Amino acid sequence: MNYNWNWGIFWELSPDASGTYMETLFAGLRWTLATGVTAWIFALLLGAAIGTMRTTPVKWMVMLGNAYVELFRNIPLLVQMFLWFFVVPELLPKAWGTWIKQMPNASFWTAVVALSFFTSARVAEQVRAGIQSLPRGQLMAGTALGLTLPQTYRYVLLPMAFRIILPPLTSEFLNVIKNSAVALAIGLMELTARARSMQEFSFQVFEAFTAATLMYLLVNTVVVLGMRWVERWVAVPGYVGKNSGS
Protein backbone atom coordinates (compact mmCIF):
# COMPACT_ATOMS: atom_id res chain seq x y z
CA MET A 1 0.00 0.00 0.00
CA ASN A 2 1.32 3.36 -1.03
CA TYR A 3 0.97 5.27 2.21
CA ASN A 4 3.55 7.01 4.39
CA TRP A 5 3.19 5.66 7.89
CA ASN A 6 4.38 7.93 10.65
CA TRP A 7 3.51 6.68 14.11
CA GLY A 8 5.64 9.41 15.66
CA ILE A 9 2.97 11.89 14.63
CA PHE A 10 1.26 11.58 18.02
CA TRP A 11 4.17 13.29 19.74
CA GLU A 12 4.24 16.22 17.37
CA LEU A 13 2.54 19.47 18.33
CA SER A 14 -0.93 19.99 16.92
CA PRO A 15 -1.57 23.33 15.16
CA ASP A 16 -4.38 24.32 17.54
CA ALA A 17 -1.66 24.97 20.14
CA SER A 18 -3.21 22.75 22.78
CA GLY A 19 -0.30 20.32 23.01
CA THR A 20 0.68 17.17 21.15
CA TYR A 21 -1.75 15.27 18.95
CA MET A 22 -1.90 12.61 21.64
CA GLU A 23 -3.03 15.19 24.17
CA THR A 24 -5.76 16.53 21.88
CA LEU A 25 -7.02 12.99 21.32
CA PHE A 26 -7.18 12.38 25.06
CA ALA A 27 -9.00 15.68 25.49
CA GLY A 28 -11.48 14.35 22.92
CA LEU A 29 -11.83 11.12 24.85
CA ARG A 30 -12.68 13.14 27.96
CA TRP A 31 -15.44 14.98 26.05
CA THR A 32 -16.76 11.66 24.72
CA LEU A 33 -16.90 10.22 28.22
CA ALA A 34 -18.37 13.39 29.76
CA THR A 35 -21.11 13.50 27.11
CA GLY A 36 -21.83 9.78 27.26
CA VAL A 37 -21.92 9.48 31.04
CA THR A 38 -23.99 12.64 31.64
CA ALA A 39 -26.50 11.65 28.96
CA TRP A 40 -26.60 8.11 30.35
CA ILE A 41 -27.56 9.31 33.84
CA PHE A 42 -30.44 11.41 32.49
CA ALA A 43 -31.49 8.67 30.05
CA LEU A 44 -31.58 6.09 32.81
CA LEU A 45 -33.75 8.24 35.10
CA LEU A 46 -36.07 9.35 32.32
CA GLY A 47 -36.22 5.93 30.69
CA ALA A 48 -37.00 4.20 34.00
CA ALA A 49 -39.87 6.63 34.62
CA ILE A 50 -41.31 6.33 31.10
CA GLY A 51 -40.84 2.55 30.97
CA THR A 52 -42.61 2.12 34.31
CA MET A 53 -45.46 4.37 33.17
CA ARG A 54 -46.03 2.09 30.21
CA THR A 55 -46.71 -0.93 32.46
CA THR A 56 -49.13 0.75 34.86
CA PRO A 57 -52.87 0.08 34.63
CA VAL A 58 -53.42 3.83 34.08
CA LYS A 59 -54.44 4.22 30.45
CA TRP A 60 -53.32 7.80 29.76
CA MET A 61 -49.90 7.06 31.23
CA VAL A 62 -49.47 4.08 28.90
CA MET A 63 -50.48 6.17 25.89
CA LEU A 64 -48.20 9.05 26.87
CA GLY A 65 -45.30 6.64 27.37
CA ASN A 66 -45.91 4.93 24.04
CA ALA A 67 -46.10 8.26 22.20
CA TYR A 68 -42.85 9.37 23.85
CA VAL A 69 -41.02 6.23 22.79
CA GLU A 70 -42.33 6.35 19.21
CA LEU A 71 -41.40 10.03 18.89
CA PHE A 72 -37.78 9.60 19.92
CA ARG A 73 -37.24 6.27 18.19
CA ASN A 74 -38.51 7.22 14.76
CA ILE A 75 -36.35 10.28 14.06
CA PRO A 76 -32.62 9.79 13.31
CA LEU A 77 -30.32 10.93 16.10
CA LEU A 78 -28.55 13.36 13.76
CA VAL A 79 -31.85 15.08 12.91
CA GLN A 80 -32.76 15.19 16.61
CA MET A 81 -29.43 16.90 17.34
CA PHE A 82 -30.15 19.48 14.64
CA LEU A 83 -33.61 20.05 16.09
CA TRP A 84 -32.24 20.68 19.60
CA PHE A 85 -29.38 22.79 18.27
CA PHE A 86 -31.00 24.93 15.59
CA VAL A 87 -34.77 24.72 16.04
CA VAL A 88 -35.63 24.51 19.73
CA PRO A 89 -33.83 27.75 20.78
CA GLU A 90 -35.85 29.62 18.13
CA LEU A 91 -39.19 28.20 19.25
CA LEU A 92 -38.65 29.19 22.88
CA PRO A 93 -39.32 32.72 24.17
CA LYS A 94 -36.63 35.04 22.83
CA ALA A 95 -34.77 35.60 26.11
CA TRP A 96 -34.44 31.85 26.73
CA GLY A 97 -33.30 31.21 23.17
CA THR A 98 -30.57 33.86 23.46
CA TRP A 99 -29.49 32.43 26.80
CA ILE A 100 -29.18 28.94 25.29
CA LYS A 101 -27.25 30.18 22.28
CA GLN A 102 -24.81 32.15 24.44
CA MET A 103 -24.24 29.32 26.87
CA PRO A 104 -20.61 28.17 27.11
CA ASN A 105 -20.20 24.66 25.68
CA ALA A 106 -23.57 24.94 23.92
CA SER A 107 -22.80 21.97 21.68
CA PHE A 108 -21.93 19.81 24.69
CA TRP A 109 -25.21 20.54 26.46
CA THR A 110 -27.21 20.16 23.25
CA ALA A 111 -25.58 16.80 22.63
CA VAL A 112 -26.35 15.73 26.21
CA VAL A 113 -30.01 16.72 25.86
CA ALA A 114 -30.42 15.05 22.46
CA LEU A 115 -28.65 11.85 23.56
CA SER A 116 -30.60 11.74 26.83
CA PHE A 117 -33.98 11.84 25.13
CA PHE A 118 -32.92 9.52 22.31
CA THR A 119 -31.46 6.93 24.70
CA SER A 120 -34.24 7.28 27.28
CA ALA A 121 -36.76 5.99 24.72
CA ARG A 122 -34.63 2.88 24.24
CA VAL A 123 -34.12 2.44 27.99
CA ALA A 124 -37.87 2.82 28.46
CA GLU A 125 -38.43 -0.03 26.02
CA GLN A 126 -36.02 -2.25 28.00
CA VAL A 127 -37.57 -1.32 31.35
CA ARG A 128 -41.06 -2.10 30.05
CA ALA A 129 -39.89 -5.47 28.70
CA GLY A 130 -38.17 -6.20 32.03
CA ILE A 131 -41.24 -5.46 34.12
CA GLN A 132 -43.51 -7.40 31.77
CA SER A 133 -41.20 -10.41 31.90
CA LEU A 134 -41.96 -10.80 35.61
CA PRO A 135 -44.75 -13.21 36.51
CA ARG A 136 -48.09 -11.42 36.87
CA GLY A 137 -48.47 -13.02 40.27
CA GLN A 138 -45.82 -10.71 41.74
CA LEU A 139 -47.96 -7.61 41.21
CA MET A 140 -51.01 -9.42 42.55
CA ALA A 141 -49.14 -10.74 45.57
CA GLY A 142 -47.81 -7.28 46.30
CA THR A 143 -51.21 -5.64 46.23
CA ALA A 144 -52.77 -8.56 48.10
CA LEU A 145 -50.27 -7.96 50.91
CA GLY A 146 -51.68 -4.46 51.21
CA LEU A 147 -48.93 -2.57 49.37
CA THR A 148 -50.08 0.35 47.26
CA LEU A 149 -49.29 0.28 43.54
CA PRO A 150 -46.24 2.61 43.90
CA GLN A 151 -45.00 0.48 46.81
CA THR A 152 -45.37 -2.71 44.79
CA TYR A 153 -43.30 -1.16 42.04
CA ARG A 154 -40.70 0.20 44.44
CA TYR A 155 -40.18 -2.90 46.58
CA VAL A 156 -41.25 -5.83 44.38
CA LEU A 157 -41.23 -5.24 40.63
CA LEU A 158 -38.51 -2.68 39.88
CA PRO A 159 -35.68 -4.27 41.92
CA MET A 160 -36.18 -7.54 40.03
CA ALA A 161 -36.82 -5.94 36.63
CA PHE A 162 -33.63 -3.88 36.77
CA ARG A 163 -31.56 -6.94 37.59
CA ILE A 164 -33.05 -8.77 34.62
CA ILE A 165 -32.36 -5.97 32.15
CA LEU A 166 -28.79 -5.25 33.24
CA PRO A 167 -27.22 -6.94 30.16
CA PRO A 168 -29.30 -4.96 27.60
CA LEU A 169 -28.71 -1.82 29.66
CA THR A 170 -24.98 -2.45 29.35
CA SER A 171 -25.24 -2.37 25.58
CA GLU A 172 -27.38 0.78 25.75
CA PHE A 173 -24.63 2.39 27.84
CA LEU A 174 -22.09 1.40 25.19
CA ASN A 175 -24.45 2.80 22.55
CA VAL A 176 -24.75 6.17 24.23
CA ILE A 177 -20.96 6.49 24.36
CA LYS A 178 -20.67 5.52 20.69
CA ASN A 179 -23.57 7.75 19.66
CA SER A 180 -21.89 10.77 21.22
CA ALA A 181 -19.73 10.75 18.06
CA VAL A 182 -22.77 12.01 16.12
CA ALA A 183 -22.39 15.27 18.06
CA LEU A 184 -19.42 16.21 15.87
CA ALA A 185 -22.07 17.38 13.39
CA ILE A 186 -23.04 20.16 15.82
CA GLY A 187 -19.42 21.02 16.60
CA LEU A 188 -18.65 19.00 19.72
CA MET A 189 -14.92 18.24 19.72
CA GLU A 190 -15.17 14.68 20.99
CA LEU A 191 -12.89 11.80 20.13
CA THR A 192 -13.98 11.13 16.53
CA ALA A 193 -14.01 14.85 15.72
CA ARG A 194 -10.47 15.21 17.13
CA ALA A 195 -9.28 12.24 15.07
CA ARG A 196 -10.81 13.85 11.98
CA SER A 197 -9.17 17.21 12.62
CA MET A 198 -5.86 15.50 13.35
CA GLN A 199 -6.16 13.81 9.96
CA GLU A 200 -6.93 17.12 8.29
CA PHE A 201 -3.90 18.85 9.81
CA SER A 202 -1.35 16.05 9.59
CA PHE A 203 -2.64 13.92 6.66
CA GLN A 204 -1.88 10.83 8.79
CA VAL A 205 -5.39 9.42 8.25
CA PHE A 206 -4.89 5.88 9.42
CA GLU A 207 -2.77 6.67 12.49
CA ALA A 208 -5.42 9.12 13.71
CA PHE A 209 -8.33 6.74 13.22
CA THR A 210 -6.39 3.79 14.64
CA ALA A 211 -5.74 5.72 17.83
CA ALA A 212 -9.41 6.73 18.13
CA THR A 213 -10.52 3.15 17.43
CA LEU A 214 -8.21 1.77 20.12
CA MET A 215 -9.55 4.31 22.62
CA TYR A 216 -13.15 3.29 21.88
CA LEU A 217 -12.21 -0.38 22.27
CA LEU A 218 -10.57 0.39 25.60
CA VAL A 219 -13.64 2.27 26.88
CA ASN A 220 -15.83 -0.61 25.71
CA THR A 221 -13.76 -3.18 27.58
CA VAL A 222 -13.78 -1.13 30.77
CA VAL A 223 -17.57 -0.65 30.61
CA VAL A 224 -18.24 -4.33 29.90
CA LEU A 225 -15.99 -5.49 32.76
CA GLY A 226 -17.47 -2.88 35.10
CA MET A 227 -21.03 -3.86 34.30
CA ARG A 228 -20.19 -7.54 34.78
CA TRP A 229 -18.95 -6.67 38.23
CA VAL A 230 -22.17 -4.74 38.92
CA GLU A 231 -24.21 -7.74 37.74
CA ARG A 232 -22.44 -10.02 40.20
CA TRP A 233 -22.67 -7.44 42.95
CA VAL A 234 -26.45 -6.97 42.73
CA ALA A 235 -27.31 -10.58 41.90
CA VAL A 236 -29.91 -12.17 44.15
CA PRO A 237 -28.67 -15.68 45.08
CA GLY A 238 -30.76 -18.32 43.35
CA TYR A 239 -32.52 -15.87 41.06
CA VAL A 240 -31.95 -14.46 37.56
CA GLY A 241 -30.28 -17.50 36.18
CA LYS A 242 -26.72 -17.60 34.96
CA ASN A 243 -25.11 -14.65 36.65
CA SER A 244 -26.05 -15.46 40.21
CA GLY A 245 -24.01 -18.65 40.34
CA SER A 246 -20.59 -17.11 40.83
Place this chain on the structure above:
Amino acid sequence: MFENFDFNTISRSWEVLIFQGLAFTLQVTLLAMVGGIIFGTLLAMMRLSSIKAISWIAGTYVNFLRSIPLVLVIFWFFFLVPYIGAWLIGSPTPIKVGAFASALVTFIMFEACYYCEIMRAGIQSIPRGQVNAGSALGLNYWQVMGNVVLPQAFRNMIPVLLTQTIVLFQDVSLVYIISLPDFVTLASKIAQRDGRLIEMYLFVAVVYFVICLSLSMLVKRLQSRVAIVR
Protein backbone atom coordinates in the same frame (compact mmCIF):
# COMPACT_ATOMS: atom_id res chain seq x y z
CA MET B 1 -45.09 31.16 17.33
CA PHE B 2 -45.34 30.27 13.64
CA GLU B 3 -45.89 33.83 12.37
CA ASN B 4 -42.28 34.27 11.24
CA PHE B 5 -42.22 30.96 9.46
CA ASP B 6 -41.85 30.66 5.74
CA PHE B 7 -42.90 27.25 4.58
CA ASN B 8 -42.48 28.36 0.95
CA THR B 9 -38.90 27.22 1.19
CA ILE B 10 -40.25 23.69 1.37
CA SER B 11 -42.85 24.04 -1.37
CA ARG B 12 -40.08 25.39 -3.59
CA SER B 13 -37.62 22.59 -2.91
CA TRP B 14 -39.54 19.50 -1.89
CA GLU B 15 -39.16 17.88 -5.30
CA VAL B 16 -35.36 18.00 -5.10
CA LEU B 17 -35.45 16.84 -1.49
CA ILE B 18 -37.70 13.87 -2.12
CA PHE B 19 -36.70 12.74 -5.61
CA GLN B 20 -32.96 13.28 -5.13
CA GLY B 21 -32.24 13.33 -1.40
CA LEU B 22 -34.73 10.83 -0.09
CA ALA B 23 -34.31 8.69 -3.21
CA PHE B 24 -30.55 8.52 -2.52
CA THR B 25 -31.20 7.57 1.10
CA LEU B 26 -33.69 4.86 0.10
CA GLN B 27 -31.38 3.51 -2.57
CA VAL B 28 -28.49 3.16 -0.12
CA THR B 29 -30.84 1.65 2.46
CA LEU B 30 -32.25 -1.00 0.13
CA LEU B 31 -28.94 -2.00 -1.45
CA ALA B 32 -27.21 -2.06 1.94
CA MET B 33 -30.07 -4.15 3.32
CA VAL B 34 -29.71 -6.77 0.58
CA GLY B 35 -25.91 -6.79 0.77
CA GLY B 36 -25.93 -6.64 4.57
CA ILE B 37 -28.32 -9.56 4.95
CA ILE B 38 -26.34 -11.73 2.52
CA PHE B 39 -22.98 -10.90 4.13
CA GLY B 40 -24.54 -11.04 7.59
CA THR B 41 -25.93 -14.52 6.96
CA LEU B 42 -22.50 -15.69 5.78
CA LEU B 43 -20.97 -14.20 8.94
CA ALA B 44 -23.58 -15.95 11.07
CA MET B 45 -22.80 -19.28 9.40
CA MET B 46 -19.10 -18.64 10.03
CA ARG B 47 -19.74 -17.77 13.68
CA LEU B 48 -21.63 -21.02 14.15
CA SER B 49 -18.98 -23.04 12.34
CA SER B 50 -17.40 -25.93 14.19
CA ILE B 51 -14.00 -24.86 12.87
CA LYS B 52 -12.60 -22.65 15.65
CA ALA B 53 -10.54 -20.37 13.40
CA ILE B 54 -13.49 -19.49 11.15
CA SER B 55 -15.85 -18.71 14.02
CA TRP B 56 -13.12 -16.69 15.72
CA ILE B 57 -12.55 -14.53 12.62
CA ALA B 58 -16.25 -13.81 12.18
CA GLY B 59 -16.75 -13.18 15.91
CA THR B 60 -13.85 -10.77 16.09
CA TYR B 61 -15.01 -8.88 13.02
CA VAL B 62 -18.55 -8.52 14.35
CA ASN B 63 -17.54 -7.54 17.88
CA PHE B 64 -14.93 -5.13 16.60
CA LEU B 65 -17.26 -3.19 14.30
CA ARG B 66 -20.02 -3.22 16.90
CA SER B 67 -17.83 -1.54 19.48
CA ILE B 68 -16.83 1.55 17.50
CA PRO B 69 -19.18 4.39 16.48
CA LEU B 70 -20.73 4.28 13.01
CA VAL B 71 -19.42 7.80 12.42
CA LEU B 72 -15.88 6.52 12.85
CA VAL B 73 -16.60 3.51 10.62
CA ILE B 74 -17.85 5.86 7.91
CA PHE B 75 -14.60 7.85 8.12
CA TRP B 76 -12.53 4.67 8.08
CA PHE B 77 -14.13 3.35 4.93
CA PHE B 78 -14.24 6.75 3.27
CA PHE B 79 -10.43 6.88 3.45
CA LEU B 80 -9.71 3.18 3.30
CA VAL B 81 -11.81 2.08 0.30
CA PRO B 82 -9.64 3.96 -2.27
CA TYR B 83 -6.55 2.17 -0.91
CA ILE B 84 -8.25 -1.24 -0.86
CA GLY B 85 -9.43 -0.65 -4.41
CA ALA B 86 -5.91 0.26 -5.47
CA TRP B 87 -4.57 -2.88 -3.80
CA LEU B 88 -7.20 -5.05 -5.50
CA ILE B 89 -6.47 -3.84 -9.02
CA GLY B 90 -2.76 -3.32 -8.35
CA SER B 91 -2.79 0.41 -8.96
CA PRO B 92 0.11 2.38 -7.43
CA THR B 93 -2.07 5.31 -6.33
CA PRO B 94 -5.35 5.25 -4.39
CA ILE B 95 -8.21 4.90 -6.87
CA LYS B 96 -11.12 7.31 -6.99
CA VAL B 97 -14.25 5.79 -5.52
CA GLY B 98 -17.60 7.46 -5.97
CA ALA B 99 -19.38 8.77 -2.91
CA PHE B 100 -22.24 6.36 -3.49
CA ALA B 101 -20.03 3.27 -3.71
CA SER B 102 -18.10 4.29 -0.61
CA ALA B 103 -21.27 4.78 1.42
CA LEU B 104 -22.69 1.51 0.17
CA VAL B 105 -19.58 -0.50 1.11
CA THR B 106 -19.58 1.12 4.56
CA PHE B 107 -23.18 0.29 5.33
CA ILE B 108 -22.99 -3.26 3.97
CA MET B 109 -19.90 -4.01 6.06
CA PHE B 110 -21.28 -2.30 9.17
CA GLU B 111 -24.90 -3.44 9.13
CA ALA B 112 -23.85 -7.00 8.27
CA CYS B 113 -22.63 -7.23 11.89
CA TYR B 114 -26.10 -6.49 13.19
CA TYR B 115 -27.85 -8.70 10.62
CA CYS B 116 -25.33 -11.42 11.56
CA GLU B 117 -26.43 -11.42 15.19
CA ILE B 118 -30.08 -11.62 14.09
CA MET B 119 -29.46 -14.47 11.65
CA ARG B 120 -27.38 -16.30 14.26
CA ALA B 121 -30.33 -16.23 16.63
CA GLY B 122 -32.55 -17.33 13.73
CA ILE B 123 -30.34 -20.29 12.83
CA GLN B 124 -30.08 -21.31 16.47
CA SER B 125 -33.88 -21.21 16.78
CA ILE B 126 -34.14 -24.14 14.34
CA PRO B 127 -34.15 -27.44 16.26
CA ARG B 128 -30.87 -29.32 15.98
CA GLY B 129 -32.75 -32.45 14.97
CA GLN B 130 -33.60 -30.93 11.60
CA VAL B 131 -29.90 -30.56 10.78
CA ASN B 132 -29.27 -34.13 11.86
CA ALA B 133 -32.26 -35.35 9.85
CA GLY B 134 -30.95 -33.49 6.81
CA SER B 135 -27.49 -35.03 7.09
CA ALA B 136 -29.05 -38.46 7.69
CA LEU B 137 -30.86 -38.04 4.38
CA GLY B 138 -27.49 -37.52 2.74
CA LEU B 139 -27.62 -33.74 2.26
CA ASN B 140 -24.31 -31.92 2.56
CA TYR B 141 -23.74 -28.79 4.69
CA TRP B 142 -24.78 -26.32 1.96
CA GLN B 143 -27.88 -28.33 1.08
CA VAL B 144 -28.95 -28.54 4.74
CA MET B 145 -28.38 -24.82 5.19
CA GLY B 146 -29.90 -23.74 1.89
CA ASN B 147 -32.93 -26.00 1.85
CA VAL B 148 -33.74 -26.67 5.48
CA VAL B 149 -32.29 -24.23 8.00
CA LEU B 150 -31.96 -20.84 6.30
CA PRO B 151 -35.46 -20.59 4.77
CA GLN B 152 -37.01 -21.15 8.19
CA ALA B 153 -34.48 -19.02 10.06
CA PHE B 154 -35.02 -16.22 7.60
CA ARG B 155 -38.78 -16.44 7.88
CA ASN B 156 -38.67 -16.44 11.68
CA MET B 157 -36.44 -13.41 11.68
CA ILE B 158 -38.20 -11.28 9.02
CA PRO B 159 -39.73 -8.86 11.59
CA VAL B 160 -36.41 -8.37 13.39
CA LEU B 161 -34.53 -7.99 10.10
CA LEU B 162 -37.00 -5.31 9.00
CA THR B 163 -36.73 -3.50 12.33
CA GLN B 164 -32.96 -3.44 11.84
CA THR B 165 -33.56 -2.07 8.35
CA ILE B 166 -35.50 0.84 9.84
CA VAL B 167 -32.47 1.51 12.03
CA LEU B 168 -30.30 1.33 8.90
CA PHE B 169 -32.60 3.80 7.12
CA GLN B 170 -32.06 6.24 10.00
CA ASP B 171 -28.32 5.52 10.11
CA VAL B 172 -27.89 6.46 6.46
CA SER B 173 -28.51 10.09 7.53
CA LEU B 174 -24.98 10.00 8.99
CA VAL B 175 -23.45 10.26 5.50
CA TYR B 176 -24.04 13.95 6.19
CA ILE B 177 -20.59 14.01 7.83
CA ILE B 178 -18.91 13.14 4.53
CA SER B 179 -21.32 15.41 2.60
CA LEU B 180 -22.96 12.78 0.42
CA PRO B 181 -26.16 14.09 -1.18
CA ASP B 182 -28.65 12.26 1.03
CA PHE B 183 -31.93 13.67 2.37
CA VAL B 184 -30.42 15.40 5.43
CA THR B 185 -27.42 16.82 3.56
CA LEU B 186 -29.55 18.30 0.77
CA ALA B 187 -32.04 19.68 3.29
CA SER B 188 -29.32 21.36 5.30
CA LYS B 189 -27.76 22.84 2.15
CA ILE B 190 -31.08 24.31 1.04
CA ALA B 191 -31.81 25.43 4.59
CA GLN B 192 -28.55 27.34 4.73
CA ARG B 193 -29.01 28.81 1.24
CA ASP B 194 -32.48 30.10 2.10
CA GLY B 195 -31.70 30.89 5.74
CA ARG B 196 -34.63 28.71 6.77
CA LEU B 197 -33.13 26.16 9.16
CA ILE B 198 -36.18 25.78 11.38
CA GLU B 199 -38.74 25.01 8.70
CA MET B 200 -36.39 22.67 6.88
CA TYR B 201 -35.28 20.60 9.87
CA LEU B 202 -38.86 20.31 11.11
CA PHE B 203 -39.84 19.08 7.64
CA VAL B 204 -37.02 16.52 7.64
CA ALA B 205 -37.99 15.28 11.10
CA VAL B 206 -41.65 14.92 10.11
CA VAL B 207 -40.79 12.98 6.94
CA TYR B 208 -38.51 10.58 8.84
CA PHE B 209 -41.06 10.19 11.62
CA VAL B 210 -43.92 9.37 9.24
CA ILE B 211 -41.87 6.86 7.22
CA CYS B 212 -40.31 5.10 10.22
CA LEU B 213 -43.53 4.98 12.23
CA SER B 214 -45.56 3.51 9.36
CA LEU B 215 -42.83 0.98 8.62
CA SER B 216 -42.62 -0.11 12.25
CA MET B 217 -46.42 -0.44 12.43
CA LEU B 218 -46.26 -2.55 9.27
CA VAL B 219 -43.61 -4.75 10.87
CA LYS B 220 -45.82 -5.26 13.93
CA ARG B 221 -48.69 -6.46 11.74
CA LEU B 222 -46.35 -8.67 9.76
CA GLN B 223 -45.02 -10.22 12.95
CA SER B 224 -48.30 -11.95 13.70
CA ARG B 225 -48.69 -13.14 10.11
CA VAL B 226 -45.31 -14.73 9.41
CA ALA B 227 -45.21 -16.78 12.60
CA ILE B 228 -44.81 -20.43 11.61
CA VAL B 229 -47.45 -22.59 13.17
CA ARG B 230 -45.82 -25.67 14.64
